[in-house]
Amino acid sequence: xxxxxxxxxxxxxxxxxxxxxxxxxxxxxxxxxxxxxxxxxxxxxxxxxxxxxxxxxxxxxxxxxxxxxxxxxxxxxxxxxxxxxxxxxxxxxxxxxxxxxxxxxxxxxxxxxxxxxxxxxxxxxxxxxxxxxxxxxxxxxxxxxxxxxxxxxxxxxxxxxxxxxxxxxxxxxxxxxxxxxxxxxxxxxxxxxxxxxxxxxxxxxxxxxxxxxxxxxxxxxxxxxxxxxxxxxxxxxxxxxxxxxxxx
Amino acid sequence: xxxxxxxxxxxxxxxxxxxxxxxxxxxxxxxxxxxxxxxxxxxxxxxxxxxxxxxxxxxxxxxxxxxxxxxxxxxxxxxxxxxxxxxxxxxxxxxxxxxxxxxxxxxxxxxxxxxxxxxxxxxxxxxxxxxxxxxxxxxxxxxxxxxxxxxxxxxxxxxxxxxxxxxxxxxxxxxxxxxxxxxxxxxxxxxxxxxxxxxxxxxxxxxxxxxxxxxxxxxxxxxxxxxxxxxxxxxxxxxxxxxxxxxxxxxxxxxxxxxxxxxxxxxxxxxxxxxxxxxxxxxxxxxxxxxxxxxxxxxxxxxxxxxxxxxxxxxxxxxxx
Numbered sequence: 001x002x003x004x005x006x007x008x009x010x011x012x013x014x015x016x017x018x019x020x021x022x023x024x025x026x027x028x029x030x031x032x033x034x035x036x037x038x039x040x041x042x043x044x045x046x047x048x049x050x051x052x053x054x055x056x057x058x059x060x061x062x063x064x065x066x067x068x069x070x071x072x073x074x075x076x077x078x079x080x081x082x083x084x085x086x087x088x089x090x091x092x093x094x095x096x097x098x099x100x101x102x103x104x105x106x107x108x109x110x111x112x113x114x115x116x117x118x119x120x121x122x123x124x125x126x127x128x129x130x131x132x133x134x135x136x137x138x139x140x141x142x143x144x145x146x147x148x149x150x151x152x153x154x155x156x157x158x159x160x161x162x163x164x165x166x167x168x169x170x171x172x173x174x175x176x177x178x179x180x181x182x183x184x185x186x187x188x189x190x191x192x193x194x195x196x197x198x199x200x201x202x203x204x205x206x207x208x209x210x211x212x213x214x215x216x217x218x219x220x221x222x223x224x225x226x227x228x229x230x231x232x233x234x235x236x237x238x239x240x241x242x243x244x245x246x247x248x
Numbered sequence: 249x250x251x252x253x254x255x256x257x258x259x260x261x262x263x264x265x266x267x268x269x270x271x272x273x274x275x276x277x278x279x280x281x282x283x284x285x286x287x288x289x290x291x292x293x294x295x296x297x298x299x300x301x302x303x304x305x306x307x308x309x310x311x312x313x314x315x316x317x318x319x320x321x322x323x324x325x326x327x328x329x330x331x332x333x334x335x336x337x338x339x340x341x342x343x344x345x346x347x348x349x350x351x352x353x354x355x356x357x358x359x360x361x362x363x364x365x366x367x368x369x370x371x372x373x374x375x376x377x378x379x380x381x382x383x384x385x386x387x388x389x390x391x392x393x394x395x396x397x398x399x400x401x402x403x404x405x406x407x408x409x410x411x412x413x414x415x416x417x418x419x420x421x422x423x424x425x426x427x428x429x430x431x432x433x434x435x436x437x438x439x440x441x442x443x444x445x446x447x448x449x450x451x452x453x454x455x456x457x458x459x460x461x462x463x464x465x466x467x468x469x470x471x472x473x474x475x476x477x478x479x480x481x482x483x484x485x486x487x488x489x490x491x492x493x494x495x496x497x498x499x500x501x502x503x504x505x506x507x508x509x510x511x512x513x514x515x516x517x518x519x520x521x522x523x524x525x526x527x528x529x530x531x532x533x534x535x536x537x538x539x540x541x542x543x544x545x546x547x548x549x550x551x552x553x554x555x556x557x558x559x560x561x562x563x564x565x566x567x568x569x
Binding site for chain 1: 258287318319320321322325335338344345346347349350352353354355357358360361362363364365366376378381382384385386387388389390391392393395396400403430431432433434435436437438439444447451456474492495498499500502506507517518521522528530531541543544545546547548549550551552558559562563565566
């Protein structure tokens with residue numbers, strides 16, 4: 001069984017984002033990380049592979065990005081992925097990223113494809129489902145658990161107000177969220193050493209026309225300062241919520 | 249030509265969020281000079297379907313089949329794609345909830361339609377078709393031009409007001425080809441009798457400042473009088489004080505209630521990313537320098553364990569007036 005994990009290369013969550021000319025993210029000084037949900041997906045993939053009872057042969061990671069995405073891919077290899085693929089294109093919109101990944105993996109016979117439910121940069125939550133549609137295979141969304149029972153795969157997906165256990169035949173895409181793994185795994189020194197020798201294959205771009213164009217960016221308006229209410233006077237807070245904010 | 253809206257049901261019933269979505273679709277239809285066709289998948293009775301007309305659906309298409317008892321992303325996408333073609337949809341509107349994200353993504357590829365995902369307001373313009381969306385987990389906004397003839401928009405729950413209109417809707421059966429589902433549901437666990445975090449208009453949330461899971465009674469009491477859902481920060485769910493379903497924040501649930509009360513939550517950027525769309529934020533924290541006060545509209549410096557019971561009493565009194 002072969003597992004593929006799709007990784008987004010995103011600015012660290014604590015980055016103060018800036019847009020030089022209002023048209024694109026100013027990348028100066030930005031620390032890049034594996035998208036947090038994708039990192040959980042990779043962690044689960046490693047757990048599945050390491051459990052000797054499971055028939056998992058390999059874990060491959062893939063991203064769409066320029067050479068500047070390679071440190072993030074090396075980090076994934078250090079965490080334990082066997083090999084990495086970088087599609088050498090700037091990620092523009094979810095549609096073009098999904099199309100690029102589909103093109104790169106369609107003949108590679110992956111059984112399970114994992115993708116995080118959202119990326120912390122453009123927050124679209126679309127890539128995983130799009131990839132499944134390009135590959136014409138099933139997708140299961142909001143997956144918070146994935147177990148292998150022999151060749152059977154049992155998934156837990158979140159629904160409004162509950163959970164469902166579902167099965168689906170491979171190949172499929174699982175769009176995963178919190179719960180899929182407890183804590184993201186951190187690379188150990190040995191992993192970092194080994195990662196240098198693991199294959200990071202760069203594949204050329206297939207031309208894909210993005211469907212959406214990010215034309216400009218704005219920072220939110222500064223918020224008016226917080227109105228402080230005395231702890232002994234919560235009655236006035238209730239009045240403010242009723243009469244000023246009108247939320248009660 | 250039409251605006252197509254997918255109106256999901258839960259055990260045959262719609263929610264307030266469904267009507268928000270239809271109200272939104274009606275406004276978009278007005279902007280492009282078109283009508284609203286709603287698509288309902290699965291068993292919903294005529295009375296319930298008719299309610300969609302109160303919020304601006306002109307035509308209601310129902311698709312019923314034994315194969316539609318639970319969500320299969322491909323089968324649902326097939327149905328919506330067929331309806332979109334039959335209705336000549338220019339814009340397809342879907343909730344940005346779990347089901348919505350699952351089908352909108354596939355539909356985008358199927359119809360080669362650009363997606364505006366997780367919107368919180370109406371499109372900025374229709375020529376070119378431009379939407380404004382939050383990016384970088386709420387740290388910025390982006391204007392995005394959707395370049396295709398057909399567009400898919402997903403709307404964040406609780407971000408659009410209900411607009412009632414005169415009901416002139418017709419209900420029709422839509423004869424879609426319904427495929428065999430590939431996702432097989434083996435078991436379901438549902439919470440009952442609780443207000444869902446994603447549906448709630450008011451949320452009372454506790455952080456590490458609550459000191460122990462034994463102290464959650466004061467959160468639940470305030471939530472009770474406010475008819476609110478309860479939530480928590482990540483350390484609280486990681487410690488196992490509260491279930492993971494209650495974790496709000498970047499990697500947990502992302503919500504947009506009218507009122508979010510953060511008790512004993514310091515306001516880490518990851519937490520605020522999940523709740524920054526709240527219309528009003530109240531922070532209660534012993535540390536007057538806690539970052540949560542930078543995001544809050546109203547703040548109290550004090551011990552949540554003492555402030556919350558006082559607040560519960562004050563709300564009770566205000567409600568009795």
